[in-house]
Amino acid sequence: xxxxLIVPCYNEEENIVDFYDEVLKQEPSFKKxxxxxxxxxxxxxxxxxxxxxxxxxxxxxxxxxxxxxxxNFGKEAAIYAGxxxxxxxxxxxxxxxxxxPPSLLPQMLQxxxxxxxxxxxxxxxxxxxxxxxxxxxxxxxxxxxxxMSRTEIVDGARDYRMMTRRFVDAxxxxxxxxRFSKGIFSWVGFETKWMEYENIERRKGETKWSFWKLFAYAxxxxxxFSTAPLSFASFMGVLFCLLALxxxxxxIVRKLxxxxxxxxxxxxxxxxxxxxxxxxxxxxxxGQYLAKTYMEVKNxxxxxxxxxx
Ligand code: UDP
Ligand code: MG
Numbered sequence: 573x574x575x576x577l578i579v580p581c582y583n584e585e586e587n588i589v590d591f592y593d594e595v596l597k598q599e600p601s602f603k604k605x606x607x608x609x610x611x612x613x614x615x616x617x618x619x620x621x622x623x624x625x626x627x628x629x630x631x632x633x634x635x636x637x638x639x640x641x642x643x644n645f646g647k648e649a650a651i652y653a654g655x656x657x658x659x660x661x662x663x664x665x666x667x668x669x670x671x672x673p674p675s676l677l678p679q680m681l682q683x684x685x686x687x688x689x690x691x692x693x694x695x696x697x698x699x700x701x702x703x704x705x706x707x708x709x710x711x712x713x714x715x716x717x718x719x720m721s722r723t724e725i726v727d728g729a730r731d732y733r734m735m736t737r738r739f740v741d742a743x744x745x746x747x748x749x750x751r752f753s754k755g756i757f758s759w760v761g762f763e764t765k766w767m768e769y770e771n772i773e774r775r776k777g778e779t780k781w782s783f784w785k786l787f788a789y790a791x792x793x794x795x796x797f798s799t800a801p802l803s804f805a806s807f808m809g810v811l812f813c814l815l816a817l818x819x820x821x822x823x824i825v826r827k828l829x830x831x832x833x834x835x836x837x838x839x840x841x842x843x844x845x846x847x848x849x850x851x852x853x854x855x856x857x858x859g860q861y862l863a864k865t866y867m868e869v870k871n872x873x874x875x876x877x878x879x880x881x
Contacts, residue, residue, distance in 0.1 A: 573607045575681070576660030580650035581626075582616040584668040586776040588625040592636065594674045601678035605685060607662070612637045614654045617644035623879070630881060640879040647780075648751035649875040651731065655740050657880075664734040669774040672732035676767060680734040683765045690739040690762035694732040694769060701773040706783065713790045720800035723759045725793070726766075733757065748796070749874060750864050752789075755797040795864055802861060805854035812847060 577595060581588065595611065602609055613626045615638055629636040639657050641649070651665060662684055666672040672694070680692040699707040714727040731753055735743075742760040757764075781789075794801065 573605075573662065573685075574610060574660040575602065575607045576610045576612055576658035576663045577677075578612050578614065578651070578654030578658055578663060578665045579668050580614045580616055580647050580654065580665075581618060581622050581668040582644060582647070582650075582780050583618045583620045583622060584777060585618070585621040585625050587668045587670065588613065588622060588629065590775060591668050591670060591674075592629055592633075594670060595677075598674055598677050602681070605678070605681055607681065608635075610635050610637065610658065610660060612639065612654055612658045613668070614638075614650040614657075615640040616647065616650040617641045627881070638879070638881055639877060642876040642878040645875045647731075648753055651753055652744075652751060653875045653877070655744055661737050662734060663737070663740050664732075666732050667730075669777065671772050671774050672730060673769065673772060676732075676769070677734070679767065684734055684736060687765070688763070689765045691733060691735045691757070691764045692767060693726075693757065693764050694730050694767045695726055695728040696730060696771045697728065697768045698771050699728070700771050702771065706786070709783075709786075709790075713793075717790075717794055717798065720794060721755070721798040723755050723797050725754050725758060725797070729754055738762075747874070749867050749870075749872065750792055750796050751874070752793040752796040755793060759797075791860070795860055799861075801857045805857050808850055808854055812850065 579591065592611065595609075599609065613622075613636070615623050615626065617640075623638065623640055626636065626638045630638065639653055641653070654665065655663060662681070664677060664680065666674065676694065683689045683692045699710070711727065714725060717725050739760065739762050742762070743756055746756055746759070
């Protein structure tokens with residue numbers, strides 16, 4: 573049995589070796605379970621010495637490999653490339669910054685090899701160490717997306733996961749460009765075991781996610797896994813038609829009873845600006861789906877490889 577660890581890295585030069593050392597600490601339990609190890613770093617267009625660090629490791633230990641992108645394609649692309657390139661029978665996905673503790677790997681391995689699960693996922697039960705505003709919006713996002721989408725997206729779920737080959741093949745068969753892994757993992761089904769742990773802060777370096785990057789990622793998730801916003805647009809259309817009908821009746825009745833005093837342009841302005849706002853908003857929703865469809869139809873590759881060893 574071969575276990576492939578897939579590690580997306582973007583400017584992580586100071587974490588590459590730390591990560592490798594942490595993983596090697598688990599080696600005795602891999603040996604006991606009779607699994608061979610392979611570490612595949614996916615270099616997502618880093619501008620620092622990430623690739624050099626991996627090359628040094630590769631020279632020392634031929635079980636370390638690298639796939640390097642021609643530019644930064646994003647973590648989702650790195651995950652996809654890693655799953656595609658790794659040859660393991662069992663595959664695990666972890667971050668380079670040691671926020672996903674490799675010490676859980678033996679337990680995950682046991683769940684897959686002995687308990688018969690196809691995937692073992694992790695979720696953090698706390699968000700300690702995270703800016704409160706980020707936690708607040710994250711919570712809102714999970715509530716919203718779970719109301720709108722039939723695919724369950726677990727709050728606090730991390731991308732840290734161990735999977736069997738058939739689970740990975742199922743994931744690779746979803747070849748969309750707008751990849752929202754949290755949704756894709758859940759969409760493919762199979763039996764998943766959940767493990768929980770306290771949030772661990774990043775060992776070295778800085779997070780690669782700004783607030784706006786996360787916001788865009790949230791929109792991506794909603795659009796990728798729900799068409800509820802489109803129904804919302806239709807709903808608003810119907811609502812405003814009904815309102816207009818009530819208004820028409822009201823105006824006709826008023827005209828017949830009281831004549832037609834020429835007043836009411838302020839209310840007209842309010843109504844027109846409100847309705848045109850709603851219209852543009854709904855048009856924007858349609859536009860979002862159109863944009864995503866446009867990107868999918870172009871069928872561009874998800875990533876481009878620069879070097880590989
Ligand atoms: N990452 C990546 N490409 C990117 C951004 C991040 O491969 O464009 C990697 C990064 O190197 C790390 C993992 O994804 O191994 C998680 O990123 P980070 O720790 O910055 O996110 P956070 O843990 O703060 O959510
Ligand atoms: Mg991190």
